[in-house]
Amino acid sequence: MKSEGIKMDDKQLAMEILRLLGGKKNVSSVTHCVTRLRVSVNDTKSIKKNEIQSLKNVLGVNIVGNQLQVVLGGKVVDVYDQFVPLVGKVDSDGVEKNNGNLIDRFLDTLSGIFTPIIPAIVGAGLLKGIMIFLMFYKLVSTSSDLYKFLNIFSDSAFYFLPILLAISTAARFKCNQYIAVAIAGILLHPNLITMMAHSNSLKFIGIPVTNASYSSSVLPIIFGILLMSYVEKWLNKVVPKILRMILVPVLTVLIVAPIVLIVIGPIGTVVGDAIGQGFIQLYLKYGVIAGILFGLAYPYLVIMGMHVGFGPVMVQSLSKYGVDYIMGPTVASNSAEAGATFAVFLKTKNEEFKAIAGAAALNAIIGITEPALFGVTSKLKRPLIAVSAGGAVGGAIAGYFKVTALGMGTGPIAGIPLFLGATFIYFIISSVASFVVAFVLTPIIGFEDIPVKKQDEKVELDEKLVTRIAADQTIDSPVSGDVIQLQDVKDGVFSEKMMGDGIAIQPTRGEVVAPFAGVVSATFATKHAIGLKSYDGCEVLIHVGLDTVKLNGKGFEVLVNKGDSINKGDLLLKFDMKEIRQAGYDIVTPVIITNTDMYEKINKTAKDNINAGEELLNLVAKKK
Structure with missing residues (x-):
C-alpha cells in the first residue's frame, strides 16, 4: 500500500x-x-x-x-x-x-535498439489489422486505391525496417545516425535490388557479392552499424582534425558498406532467417508446450526485464513472414494479470488499495500490465501464482491453435486488431480462459490484505481543510541564520529554481519551525527535508543542507508525521549542525515554494540575517 x-x-x-x-x-x-x-x-x-x-x-x-x-x-x-x-x-x-553481467548487457543493448522503434512497428501492425477487418466485412476491395494505400502505409515500417534500426542502433553505439541511415539506404537502394535480381555473379573490386534481400531485415544493419561505430571512432583518431568533416563520412561509407554487402549482410540474413524460422517451427511442432512455458514464465520475465529479449525475434518474424506466434501467449498472460488483479479489487478491504487495484485491472485488460504486476500481484505475492497458472492455460490454447498476430503490440483489448484473421476466435478463447482461471484461483489461493492505516483517515481529513486555490500569504522564516539568495546556492536544482522560487538560509541554530499554520504534506525517510502546505494553499519544501540525503538520517530528528496539523512556530525538525558539517556537507537550507506558478510575485526579505518566526517571504497570488 x-x-x-x-x-x-x-x-x-x-x-x-x-x-x-x-x-x-x-x-x-x-x-x-x-x-x-x-x-x-x-x-x-x-x-x-x-x-x-x-x-x-x-x-x-x-x-x-x-x-x-x-x-x-x-x-x-x-x-x-x-x-x-x-x-x-x-x-x-x-x-x-x-x-552488469553479459546477459544484462545484452538485454540492455536489445532494449536500447528496439524500444525506440516499437511505436512504428505497433502502428504498422494495427494498420494491418484494420485492413483485414475492412476486407473481412467486404468494406474495401483489394483492387481499390484505398486498400493499396493502406497496404503501403502498413508495409512501410517493415520494408524500411533497416533504416529504423540504423537510427536506433547508431544512437545506442554513439555513432553518426545520418551516415548509418545512408548505409541502410544502400541496402535498400532500387538499383542494388535490380542488380541482384538480374545477376548471380556481382563483384565489388573483384570480390563476389552474395545476392540477398535486405528489405525487412534485422541483423545485417545492426551488425553493420556496430562495425561502423568502431570504424568511425578509429577514423576520428587518425584523420587530421581539419579534414575530419570531409574524409570521415566518405571513408566510413567506403569501408563499412562493402563489408556489409560482402560479409555481414549475407551472414546476418541467414542467421536472422534461421532464428525466425526456428521459432515458427518450434510453435508449429510444440505449440502447447511452448505456450505453457511462456505463459508460466512471462510475468517473472517482465519483473526481471528479460522480456525485451523476445522483441528482436518478433520483429524478425513479422518482417520476414508477416506473422508472430509469441504475441498469443503474451496476451494470455496479460489477461491473467487482469483477472487476478480484478479479483484482488473485489476482495480487498482496504479502500485506497481497492482503487489502485481497480485502475490497474482496467489498464491490464487494455494491455498495460505493469501497474497490476508491480502494484498489486507481485506486491501481494500469492496472486502472482494465479497469474502464472492463468497464463499457462491461455498460452496452451494459443499454442495448440497456432494463434498468430499480424504485428507487435499489447492486449487483450488493445491487441484485437492485431489478431484479426483465421485464428481470431482462438485468441478470444485463450484470453478469456486466462482471465477466468486467474480470477477464480486468486481468492482460492488467498493473499494477505493490505492493512488499513488509521493515519490515512487523518491525512484526508486535515487536507480537506487546506484550500485548493492559493491566496496571498506571508511566510515566516523556519530557521535562524544568514539569508542567501537562491541563485547563490551551490546546487543547480535550487539555484536554477527547478523546483520553484524561494530563498535560502545558512542556519545558526539547528531547529526548523513551522512558517505558517497548515498540514505536514511530506516527510522523508532520510529526515533531511520536510514538505508543508498552508491553509491558504502555499506549498513549501524546507531542505536542510545540500546532498544531506546521503547521511541517511544521521544528525536529523523529525518531530512530526505526514498529515499532522501544525501551527505557526511549532518545532518540526532538529539537526546537529556540527555533526553534519564534520561529515563534509553544507547545511545551507533552501526554502522553496513548490507551487510557484500559483503566484504573481514572490517578495523576499531584504535582511542579511533573520530569526526564526520573522517575515521571510511575501506571496502575491495570481488573480483568478
Whole structure:
C-alpha cells in the first residue's frame, strides 16, 4: 500500500528519484518505455531501492544490470519530462557504462535498439489489422486505391525496417545516425535490388557479392552499424582534425558498406532467417508446450526485464513472414494479470488499495500490465501464482491453435486488431480462459490484505481543510541564520529554481519551525527535508543542507508525521549542525515554494540575517 508513501507532484517525484539513485553524477543515460522510467547509472550501489519503492505513485522498482527501472504506469511521461531537465545533458538513449553481467548487457543493448522503434512497428501492425477487418466485412476491395494505400502505409515500417534500426542502433553505439541511415539506404537502394535480381555473379573490386534481400531485415544493419561505430571512432583518431568533416563520412561509407554487402549482410540474413524460422517451427511442432512455458514464465520475465529479449525475434518474424506466434501467449498472460488483479479489487478491504487495484485491472485488460504486476500481484505475492497458472492455460490454447498476430503490440483489448484473421476466435478463447482461471484461483489461493492505516483517515481529513486555490500569504522564516539568495546556492536544482522560487538560509541554530499554520504534506525517510502546505494553499519544501540525503538520517530528528496539523512556530525538525558539517556537507537550507506558478510575485526579505518566526517571504497570488 502506498498511502504511507510521500505525496508529491511530478517534479518533486522526479527530484526524489534522482536523489535516491545517487544524484546527477550517477546518471549516464535516461529513457522511458510505456510504463517505466529507465535510468542507466554508473554505480548501482548508490541506489536506495527501498526508499524509491516507498515513494507515492511508484508502482515498482527493478535493477537490471546497470539500469534502474522505476515503474510509474501512466505517469511515466510526465515524470520523465521533469526528470530530464534535472540531469541536464546526458544521453537519452545512448550506450552507457555497463557493469552488469553479459546477459544484462545484452538485454540492455536489445532494449536500447528496439524500444525506440516499437511505436512504428505497433502502428504498422494495427494498420494491418484494420485492413483485414475492412476486407473481412467486404468494406474495401483489394483492387481499390484505398486498400493499396493502406497496404503501403502498413508495409512501410517493415520494408524500411533497416533504416529504423540504423537510427536506433547508431544512437545506442554513439555513432553518426545520418551516415548509418545512408548505409541502410544502400541496402535498400532500387538499383542494388535490380542488380541482384538480374545477376548471380556481382563483384565489388573483384570480390563476389552474395545476392540477398535486405528489405525487412534485422541483423545485417545492426551488425553493420556496430562495425561502423568502431570504424568511425578509429577514423576520428587518425584523420587530421581539419579534414575530419570531409574524409570521415566518405571513408566510413567506403569501408563499412562493402563489408556489409560482402560479409555481414549475407551472414546476418541467414542467421536472422534461421532464428525466425526456428521459432515458427518450434510453435508449429510444440505449440502447447511452448505456450505453457511462456505463459508460466512471462510475468517473472517482465519483473526481471528479460522480456525485451523476445522483441528482436518478433520483429524478425513479422518482417520476414508477416506473422508472430509469441504475441498469443503474451496476451494470455496479460489477461491473467487482469483477472487476478480484478479479483484482488473485489476482495480487498482496504479502500485506497481497492482503487489502485481497480485502475490497474482496467489498464491490464487494455494491455498495460505493469501497474497490476508491480502494484498489486507481485506486491501481494500469492496472486502472482494465479497469474502464472492463468497464463499457462491461455498460452496452451494459443499454442495448440497456432494463434498468430499480424504485428507487435499489447492486449487483450488493445491487441484485437492485431489478431484479426483465421485464428481470431482462438485468441478470444485463450484470453478469456486466462482471465477466468486467474480470477477464480486468486481468492482460492488467498493473499494477505493490505492493512488499513488509521493515519490515512487523518491525512484526508486535515487536507480537506487546506484550500485548493492559493491566496496571498506571508511566510515566516523556519530557521535562524544568514539569508542567501537562491541563485547563490551551490546546487543547480535550487539555484536554477527547478523546483520553484524561494530563498535560502545558512542556519545558526539547528531547529526548523513551522512558517505558517497548515498540514505536514511530506516527510522523508532520510529526515533531511520536510514538505508543508498552508491553509491558504502555499506549498513549501524546507531542505536542510545540500546532498544531506546521503547521511541517511544521521544528525536529523523529525518531530512530526505526514498529515499532522501544525501551527505557526511549532518545532518540526532538529539537526546537529556540527555533526553534519564534520561529515563534509553544507547545511545551507533552501526554502522553496513548490507551487510557484500559483503566484504573481514572490517578495523576499531584504535582511542579511533573520530569526526564526520573522517575515521571510511575501506571496502575491495570481488573480483568478
